[in-house]
Amino acid sequence: MTIRIDQKPQVDFQPIHQSVPITFHYxxxxxxxxxxxxxxxxxxxxxxxxxxxxxxxxxxxxxxxxxxxxxxxxxxxxxxxxxxxxxxxxxxxxxxxxxxxxxxxxxxxxxxxxxxxxxxxxxxxxxxxxxxxxxxxxxxxxxxxxxxxxxxxxxxxxxxxxxxxxxxxxxxxxxxxxxxxxxxxxxxxxxxxxxxxxxxxDDRDWRSGIAEAIKVALIKDADFFEFISIYVGELVSRDRSIMEQVIYRCAQLHLQHIANSGDPFENGCSRPLDFGHWAAHRLEHLTNYRLRHGEAVAIGLALDCTYSYLSGLLSQQHWQKILTTLAALGFSFYISELGLTSYNGELFQGLSEFQQHLGGELTITLLQEIGKVREVHQVDLKCYQLSVNVLENWVKSQRENLFS
Amino acid sequence: MTIRIDQKPQVDFQPIHQSVPITFHYxxxxxxxxxxxxxxxxxxxxxxxxxxxxxxxxxxxxxxxxxxxxxxxxxxxxxxxxxxxxxxxxxxxxxxxxxxxxxxxxxxxxxxxxxxxxxxxxxxxxxxxxxxxxxxxxxxxxxxxxxxxxxxxxxxxxxxxxxxxxxxxxxxxxxxxxxxxxxxxxxxxxxxxxxxxxxxxDDRDWRSGIAEAIKVALIKDADFFEFISIYVGELVSRDRSIMEQVIYRCAQLHLQHIANSGDPFENGCSRPLDFGHWAAHRLEHLTNYRLRHGEAVAIGLALDCTYSYLSGLLSQQHWQKILTTLAALGFSFYISELGLTSYNGELFQGLSEFQQHLGGELTITLLQEIGKVREVHQVDLKCYQLSVNVLENWVKSQRENLFS
The missing domain is CATH 3.40.50.1970 (Rossmann fold)
Incomplete structure (x- = not known):
């Protein structure tokens, strides 16, 4: 007891620092x-x-x-x-x-x-x-x-x-x-x-979930990305055993990040697991959820990887490998809504919404190499517009190759 | 990476145990x-x-x-x-x-x-x-x-x-x-x-908050209860300095409990800080919130202390001291709604609501002595009815003393 009844009343009350430790298990x-x-x-x-x-x-x-x-x-x-x-x-x-x-x-x-x-x-x-x-x-x-x-x-x-x-x-x-x-x-x-x-x-939902596996592989585990890219054919042909392994490893990586990030309730501004997600969330909204989440994430990944490449962070080889893998899985990474970069920034509003939801400073995760990220707090919208153009052309040339 | 691409696919996926530690500070x-x-x-x-x-x-x-x-x-x-x-x-x-x-x-x-x-x-x-x-x-x-x-x-x-x-x-x-x-x-x-x-x-709100200080003193800190009982007069006459000390110590005890209980988010069934609260919550509802929270808590404390005394747990001396202190502060601890013990248990419905809100087993905190609690998982409703009668008579005899 800090209060003593035989003392004259305190006049200065120090702040009480409260510290509440808790560990959640599941x-x-x-x-x-x-x-x-x-x-x-x-x-x-x-x-x-x-x-x-x-x-x-x-x-x-x-x-x-x-x-x-x-x-x-x-x-x-x-x-x-x-x-x-x-x-x-x-x-x-x-x-x-x-x-x-x-x-x-x-x-x-x-x-x-x-x-x-x-x-x-x-x-x-x-x-x-x-x-x-x-x-x-x-x-x-x-x-x-x-x-x-x-x-x-x-x-x-x-x-x-x-x-x-x-x-x-x-x-x-x-x-x-x-x-x-x-x-x-x-x-x-x-x-x-x-x-x-x-x-x-259905095939869309089967494929959709692979986008998050690719995301976590890209930011955390190059070997896992390699595994996915090797088994693209099996994933497309719905090989259950390969898919189960993809799910298990993806779950493991997500859980490890949450447990070890030091910020499971996201009080900071950084959220690497949301790599590619600022555009994905915005595109889901702009398409009135015609896109499924994973499909939107695939586009968001393609966009942020392309931006990473164009801004000199990611090598052309890794960039190509990522796009090729996404495409081989059947993801399409250009839709017309992605082109909404000039009309008052319908697409780029996703950046400010992302910042608002996380709070504080804008923090965008980019890719340095497969398995390794770098966070930036400013982005170059012109370079993002260029990234969109590059993706559009990439998809177009793929289609032409297909029909030539 | 646990998945090796050169191995045959796994068939047995062990559960992943997730453990998320977090410490809140304020x-x-x-x-x-x-x-x-x-x-x-x-x-x-x-x-x-x-x-x-x-x-x-x-x-x-x-x-x-x-x-x-x-x-x-x-x-x-x-x-x-x-x-x-x-x-x-x-x-x-x-x-x-x-x-x-x-x-x-x-x-x-x-x-x-x-x-x-x-x-x-x-x-x-x-x-x-x-x-x-x-x-x-x-x-x-x-x-x-x-x-x-x-x-x-x-x-x-x-x-x-x-x-x-x-x-x-x-x-x-x-x-x-x-x-x-x-x-x-x-x-x-x-x-x-x-x-x-x-x-x-107003005087009601001034007094009302003292009920929670008495509660935490009763369950945690006999010296603090002593302090309050000695300074009852000052508290009634709205001595700011004494009140500030009561608030500080009460806040400190509450914060310590939350930090050190091991169960800050109340996943267990026990909630000692809710001593006296099962009846208090119910009485607030039954009186349509005519009672302020602290007023209801004072009644709930009087009830659970009386039950503790009648069931042989608390000494008569401590019981009397608690009731006298509450009364001297101006708390009234009998209202007609407390008598609703026979009509399908309007009062006792508070026990099941309390259990439901906490979850799991019914856990009621009783008093063993001032500053020391005991938890029970069963209560004797007859003894609670008797407690209500005793409180009614206690208040009546006080009133008679006043007018005799």
Whole structure:
């Protein structure tokens, strides 16, 4: 006790420095057939806290997943009945239309909150979010804000969600026409990657997720980029085994960065994992989300790599290799919206939005070589315009080669 | 790199254990005349991150504060003009009607978000929240969810907010008739306690905040309880110096608990700082917030101390001392709503709501002696009914003594 009643009252109160250490833990699991009754993974995770009570859980499911997995509702029901000594699935699963559009609807957040209230979930209950990245982001935000955070088990069903968006510490929904304007940092309770979900993805979604793997390879791991470029053919022909390895390594690199960056909740201005993303986010918006996230990221990567090359940072050899690999995977990296560089900078507005979202100084990640980045705080818009032209010509000449 | 391209593809993917360490830092400052142009504290804090840019800030102010400090808007304006090399106050301050009622309005959150968007705040900008605990909770939630967290500077203006609700790591608003149903854990950027705000509090608000000081003294620090009980007269007669010491020590104990509990984001079931709060929250609701928070806490403390005494845990001497101190401060600890113990348990519903909000097992903190707690996971409702009767009689006999 610092106050002594026999002393004359203090007049000077020193500031109290508060320091709150906390470590978040979660496991990212890889499995097949998560809801087969003989797969104990999910039930095990729910009772891993060794509390005797039977756990409560609700589920929110991406309608796109149900379309391709019509047995999913029944399987989930059977699974919960089979494991009724461990957990109860309360209420019917909420079904949400997947894709970026779901993040534009505040009503969906409200209805998930209302359901949580209605069935009486507590903070030690579980919310199972089954779907693509957009649904996981939406459900994550609802889960993080109810009772200051209900345990979220993410069950990502796309390549992109399994190797990037579904494994990190963020959630978010769109507001005021801005991507992820609302959201929190909230690590999940667990992530369960079921590879079986990938078999029913359409080719665009299959490919889309590879863009984030290329991104993290470019900034962190030249060997991994080499692996991807060698196995481009297998990836295009939907070789599951190669894809699973790509997902695993990509997840590992993302998780390592989050854990070791020293800034998991992004209080600084730098965000190397968002390499290529300032343009990607803007292009998603400009195309009204006609582009999927990975497709937009591929364009953003091509753009920032080209800028890196033209500004003398990246060698021509590495630049060509990156573009060739992206193209071989089927990514197209020129669309007309990329040309919006002169009309009041529709494209370049992405730079200021990026800065605003991160806060503080503009920080753009460029590539020095494959596997090695350099951050810059100023960019040359003329050089970006030139980069766009170069990409346009590159795509055109590729097409001509194809038809010649 | 764990994947080797010359090996045959892996078939078994081990779970990746993710561990994300983070430490939140913030200072709680004590000052007088925060917005006097010659007080550098606020401006200093805003530029303490040593970034060259002039900072942007918005302010959200409790209308109750403005009522008593009519010069505040002008002072704030003058202050920002005087420190224009450090920060810019963008837009006019948002004025919010204070008190618990503001936490019931989702529209207020929306309008703060809209304002943040409109003026283009980034994550390194500041939101100044000036007011009582309810306004700080509301603004804190809005700040924590915009861009995944804009820097929040809390400027608490009541005893309760300066020594408890305004210094911790939580925010929240009410929904579905439940207190703090929505909220997050989000440490502030800084807390600036300006003692001058306390001079204009009405007697109820002055007293109300002492309840949390008594609570933390009861569970943590017998010497501090002794200090309060010795200076009851000074506190009642609004001795500023004694009150400032009570606030400082109370803040210190709360901050120490949050930092050292090992569970700052309350993932466990135990929450000793919520001693007396299960009934307090319920009574606030049952009285339609006619009771202020501290008044409700005083009743909750009296109830749980009486239960502790009747169940043989707390000595009669300590129990009497606690009740006498609370009464001498002017707290009344019997209201008719406390008697709602037989009608389907209107009062006792507070126990299940408390459990639901914390999650997991019911954990109630009881008192073993002044300064020492014991947690229990089951309570005897009959003994609680008896406790209510004892409190009723205690108050009645006090009143009779007064008039005899």
């Amino acid at each position: 496991d990212v699991h890889f499995t097949r057939g998560l809801f087969e009754t003989n797969n104990p993974l999910l039930a095990k995770i729910m009772v891993a806290d060794r509390k005797a009570r039977i756990k409560q859980a609700i589920a929110v499911i991406d309608s796109g997943v149900l379309q391709h997995h019509q047995q999913l509702l029944k399987k989930l029901q059977d699974y919960s009945e089979h494991h009724q000594n461990f957990f109860t699935l309360v209420g019917k699963p909420i079904i949400v239309k997947g894709g970026e559009e779901c993040k534009n609807s505040p009503k969906l957040i409200e209805s998930i909150h209302a359901f949580i209230d209605q069935v009486g979930l507590c903070r030690h209950s579980y919310i199972l979010a089954i779907g693509g990245g957009a649904v996981l982001d939406l459900v994550g935000y609802a889960a993080a804000t109810a009772h200051r955070g209900i345990r979220l088990i993410r069950i990502p069903t796309t390549v992109l969600a399994q190797n990037d968006s579904g494994i990190g510490v963020k959630n978010g929904v769109n507001a005021f026409g801005k991507k992820n304007f609302l959201g929190t940092f909230a690590p999940p309770y667990a992530v369960l990657n079921d590879f079986n979900f990938l078999t029913t993805l | 200072d709680v400052h004590f000052t007088r005349g925060l917005f006097e142009t010659n007080n550098p504290l606020l401006a200093k804090i805003m530029v303490a991150d040593r970034k060259a840019r002039i900072k942007q800030a918005i302010a959200v102010i409790d209308s109750g504060v403005l009522q008593h400090h009519q010069q505040l808007l002008k002072k704030l304006q003058d202050y920002s003009e005087h420190h224009q090399n450090f920060f810019t106050l963008v837009g006019k301050p948002i004025i919010v009607k204070g008190g618990e009622e503001c936490k019931n309005s989702p529209k207020l959150i929306e309008s703060i978000h809209a304002f943040i968007d409109q003026v283009g705040l980034c994550r390194h900008s500041y939101i100044l929240a000036i007011g009582g605990g309810a306004v700080l909770d509301l603004v804190g939630y809005a700040a924590a969810t915009a861009h995944r967290g804009i820097r929040l500077i809390r400027i608490p203006t009541t005893v309760l907010a300066q020594n408890d609700s305004g210094i911790g790591v939580k925010n929240g608003v009410n929904a579905f008739g439940k207190k703090n149903f929505l909220g997050t854990f989000a440490p502030p950027y800084a807390v600036l306690n300006d003692f001058n705000f306390l001079t204009t509090l």
